[in-house]
Amino acid sequence: MLVLTRKADESIMIGDNIEIVVVEIKGDAVKIGINAPRKISVHRKEVYQAIQAENIAATGAQPSDLEKISKFFPGPKKENKGDG
Amino acid sequence: MEINTTRFGVLNITEDEIVYFPEGLVGFRDVKRYIVIPHGNANSPFSWFQSVDEGHLAFVIIEPQVFCYGYEVKISRDTLQPIELDDISLAKIYVIVVVGERPDDMTANLLGPLVINREKNIGMQVVQNTDKYHTRHKIIDELKRMEAR
Numbered sequence: 606m607l608v609l610t611r612k613a614d615e616s617i618m619i620g621d622n623i624e625i626v627v628v629e630i631k632g633d634a635v636k637i638g639i640n641a642p643r644k645i646s647v648h649r650k651e652v653y654q655a656i657q658a659e660n661i662a663a664t665g666a667q668p669s670d671l672e673k674i675s676k677f678f679p680g681p682k683k684e685n686k687g688d689g
Numbered sequence: 690m691e692i693n694t695t696r697f698g699v700l701n702i703t704e705d706e707i708v709y710f711p712e713g714l715v716g717f718r719d720v721k722r723y724i725v726i727p728h729g730n731a732n733s734p735f736s737w738f739q740s741v742d743e744g745h746l747a748f749v750i751i752e753p754q755v756f757c758y759g760y761e762v763k764i765s766r767d768t769l770q771p772i773e774l775d776d777i778s779l780a781k782i783y784v785i786v787v788v789g790e791r792p793d794d795m796t797a798n799l800l801g802p803l804v805i806n807r808e809k810n811i812g813m814q815v816v817q818n819t820d821k822y823h824t825r826h827k828i829i830d831e832l833k834r835m836e837a838r
Contacts, residue, residue, distance in 0.1 A: 643767040648816045656718035656801035656816055659787060659824045663798075666749045666788045668696055668728065668737075674792040676732045677832060678755065 695745040696728065696737070698830060707741055711771055714814045722747060723812075725783075735786065736804070750783040753799060756828050758835045762802050764815050772804065772811040781805040786828070796825040805831055 609617060616626040623645065626638035639647050691780035692700050706724050709812055713720050722741035727733070734755045740746035753760040774780055783803040787796050799822035 643770060646768075646816070648818070652800065652818075653715065655824045656798065656814070659746070659796075659798045659801065660714055660716045660785060660814075662787045663748045663785045666747070666786070667817060670788040671728055671733065671735050671749065672787075674795050674828065674834060675729070676736070677792060677829060678734045688759070 692739075692741050693723075693744045694739055694747065696747055697739065700724075700726075700739075702741070705810070708810045708812050709813070710812050712783075712813055714748075714803075715816065717746070725750070736783070738783070738785070745806075749786040750803065751786055751790060751797060753782060753784045753802065754799065756797070756831045756835060757826065758838055759800065760799065762815060763802060763817060763819055763821075768815065769804070769813075772806045772813050773809055774804075774806045777804070779807070781807045787825070793827065793829050795828045797828050798824045799826050800824050 611617065611627045613627050613630050616624050618624055622642055624638075624640040626640070627635060627636045629636040641647060690702060690704070692702060692778075693701055702724055708723050708725065710721050710723060712718060718770075720740050723738050726737040726739055726742060728735040728737055734751050736750050738748040738750045751783070752792055760782075762782060764777065766775060769775070769777065769780075772780075781804075783805070784799055785801070785803065786798045787798070789795055800817050800819070801814055801824065803812055804815050
C-alpha cells in the first residue's frame with residue numbers, strides 16, 4: 606500500500622479526476638472530502654461490507670422457509686385488512 | 690427463453706421480464722440479469738429475485754412499505770444515473786430478506802435496497818449513507834411497530 610503524509614487542507618489525486626482532501630483532523634478522527642465523477646461510488650468500507658455480508662447470507666433461503674412467517678402479515682398485498 | 694433454476698425447476702420467461710442490473714448486486718457484481726417471481730399465493734408479501742444466468746442464485750425480497758411505515762430511500766439524483774431514473778418516487782423498491790430458523794429471526798436489509806426503473810427494467814442496489822437504517826431489521830418487530838401506530 607502506498608502511504609503518503611498529508612496535513613489538513615492538503616489533498617491527493619488518484620488519476621486525473623479523483624481528489625481526496627483532508628478536510629479536518631481532530632483527535633483520532635480525520636474528516637475526508639472526496640471529489641470524484643458521479644459514476645464512481647464512494648462508501649464507508651464497513652457499510653459496504655455489511656451489505657455484502659447480508660447479500661451472501663440471503664442466498665441460502667428456500668421456498669419452504671417463507672411459510673412460517675407469511676401468516677404474520679395482515680391480509681393480501683396492498684388491500685385493506687377486511688373486517689379483522 | 691428457458692432458464693434452469695435450483696428452486697423452481699425450468700422456467701419459461703420472456704425477455705421483457707428480465708430486470709437488468711448493470712452493476713450486479715454488492716458481492717455479486719458479475720450477475721446482472723434477474724427476474725422477480727412472486728412467492729406462493731397472493732397473500733404472501735414475498736417475492737424471489739432469481740438470477741437468470743445462475744440457477745442456484747436467488748434472494749427473497751419484499752417491498753419495504755409492507756412492514757416498515759414511512760420507509761424511504763435517500764439518495765442523490767446522480768446516484769440513480771446508472772438506471773436512467775430522475776425521480777426515486779417512480780422506482781419500484783425491494784429489500785433483501787435473510788430468513789432464519791424461526792420467523793422472529795427474519796431480517797431485512799433496509800440500508801441496501803434494490804431500486805428498479807420499472808419502465809426500462811434496469812435496477813441497482815443502492816448503498817445508503819444514513820444512520821436511520823441498518824442491514825438487519827427484524828421484520829416481526831417492524832410489523833409490530835407498524836401495527837401499533
